Amino acid sequence: MRRTLQVLRRIGNGIVAVVLVVASLYPVAWLVAISLQPAKSAYTMPTRWLFVPDFSTYAELFADPDFVAALVNTIQLTVFGTALCVILGALAAYSLSRYRTRWSGLLTGSIAMSRVVPSFAVVLPIFFIYRSLNLLDSMAGLVLALTAFQLPLSILILLNVMNDIPKSIDEAAEIDGAGAFATFRRVILPISRPGLAATAVLTFVLIWNEFLFVLVLAGDRLVTMPMLISTFQTDKQILWTEIAASSVISLLPVGLLIVLAQRHLLAGLGAGAVRE
Incomplete structure (x- = not known):
């Protein structure tokens, strides 16, 4: 009886997993199908799934200088913003984790509360500040604004990662003669690689899809x-x-990043390190 229940449970879990995978992949499959059809076929209902692929839309997009410029701008904005969020977030999280004061809880709570503020509540004040500083319609201004808005989330994620790393590792590095920054760079960062990868992927997706700040x-x-x-x-x-074609192209860098970071995302936090 117990074995039968286990078999039924596995079958049920498999069915649920298949349903979730199909539900998740169907919108992407629909985008790909629409992007590879002529304009007249794209409006047919229900959607045609058997057709001869037509790549003319992709060719027209990549031949358009405005599309190529938008793609390059998005890549630059996302790469710079993600790099700054991960680097500054790791430094801030390590400082909050290792150098605690009576104000640490208040500071961490303030960082968490800043994530509750919606983007439309801060974008207009930033607009007036940027207008006075001549930073409107500039890559540096956008990188700075998006980094400031997404940085609290990076700090909170990496703070949990740093808190899970035993302080005995820092003490062992200090005994070996490493300073605080050397310990952070050579010991803590390699151990926290899974958390850094997760933070980078999440920040990358958020900045890549940002619309209001850019608008x-x-x-x-x-x-x-x-x-x-x-x-x-x-x-x-x-x-x-x-x-559809633009959306498919926009999805490719995000998917590629997730595939490349998958090994680090699935790796055990602190693998190979001494645990307390």
Whole structure:
């Protein structure tokens, strides 16, 4: 009887897993199918799944200088913003974890509360500040704004990672003659690699898909992929094939990053280190 229940439980878990995978992948499959069809076929209902692939939409997009510029801008903005969030977040999290004072709890709570503030509540004040500093429609201004907005989340994630690393590792490095920064760079960072990878992936996705900050702080010169995709929907028509193809291209860097970081994401935190 118990063996039968175990078999039924495994079958039920398998069915649930298949349903979840299909539900997650169906929108992506639909985007790919629409992007590879002519414009007339894209409007048919239900969606055609058997067709001859047509790559003309992709060719037209990559031949468009505005599309290539938007893709390059998005890559630059996301890479710089993610790098700053991970580096500054790791430094701040390590400091909060190792150098505790009576104000540490208040500081950590303030960082957590800053994540509750919605983006539309801060983007207008930033707009007026940027206008006075001539930072509107600039890559440096956007990187600075998005880094400041996403940094608290990076700090909170990495703070949990740093707290799980035993302080005895720091003490052992100090006995061997390593200073605080050398311990952080040579010992703590390698151990916290899974947490750094998770933070980088999450920050990358959030900055890559950012729309409101770019809409308010950028202009005609600095366009990113989310803004470009929104231009395919006009008051006269919706260019579904262009939207689908642009969305598929926009999904590729995120998927590639997750595949490359998968090993670190699945690795055990602190593997090979001495545990207390």
